[in-house]
Amino acid sequence: MYIVIVGAGNVGYHLAKAVLSKGHEVLLIDRDAATLERIEDELGSIGLKGDGCEANTLEEAGTARADLFVAVTDQDADNLVACQIAKHRFKVPRTVARMSDLKNEPLFRKLGVDVTVSSTILVLQYIESQTSKPPMLTRLAVLRGSDREIADVKIPPTSVVVGKKIRDISLPQNSLIILLIRRDERIQLPTSTTVLEAGDRVVVVSDRASEQALHLALTGS
């Protein structure tokens, strides 16, 4: 794969080193010549001095043939703009932006950034996992190219669905229970007459937008 990385700070440097060792072709863009020189002494000539938000620099970098474009400067605005130029001007299939302010995630997605990565979010998730009870609903995956997700929901004893057949419970539109894990860890393929019990875990495909409604339908009392 040909990977263009904008930003030769700590994240950019370690990322370049790691993907090089996996055999990928890498170009690292940064405005600071001294930083690039230091990195090139160790990793070989993989650097390009320039502004990763400038079309000329990206042209010189051969961005049009890049398989992946990664912007990891410490400025959210610079990462957003670099990814948008790579996406819209050079038609790079996948763009990744580093993001510090976690409120920016929906905006970046909406504006054409394919993947956002944020150490803020990772640390926050860790803190939440350590300080709160395990959530009743865990999103396992988002189905590629769609607005559907797969979620794992645990049925609490107080839930309205306990003792009910699957056909008698009302789930949000486009939701389907695809797997049932009983309290004793037995795995079952659910049918319309399967009765849900307290402590069951159900794996459900649903619209991402209905996540809250799904949570309420299966755990609400």
Place this chain on the structure above:
Amino acid sequence: MKVLIMGCSRVGAHLASLLETDGHEVTLLDVDPSGFSKLPHTFRGNALLGDGTDEDSLRRGGIQEMDAFIALTEDDNTNIMAAQIAKSVFNVPKVVCRVYDPTREQLYRDLGLDTVCPTALIAESVRKRL
């Protein structure tokens, strides 16, 4: 109309006083209070400290009631990001964004932003006088 200007640069301060003369209600937003000294002493609008790429700062600046948002900091990417937030998160009816880099300006104009490029304007203005 109600106008929020991000960046109290010379242009920002000058535009604010022009708009006020025209009877508009102007709010200025800047991360650095020193720019506010460029405002004329007759300025009656609000001058707030805040980062226009931060949704909370924009809300504090009253972006939800604004008829127009103008991004005038010295940094192209800050302006582009703030303008896109104003447009696609807060649905401000009129959004104008300064971009110094002409190729970047062209790209964002193609993507639907209302952009002004001082570099191109000055070059063209000088060219016409020769």
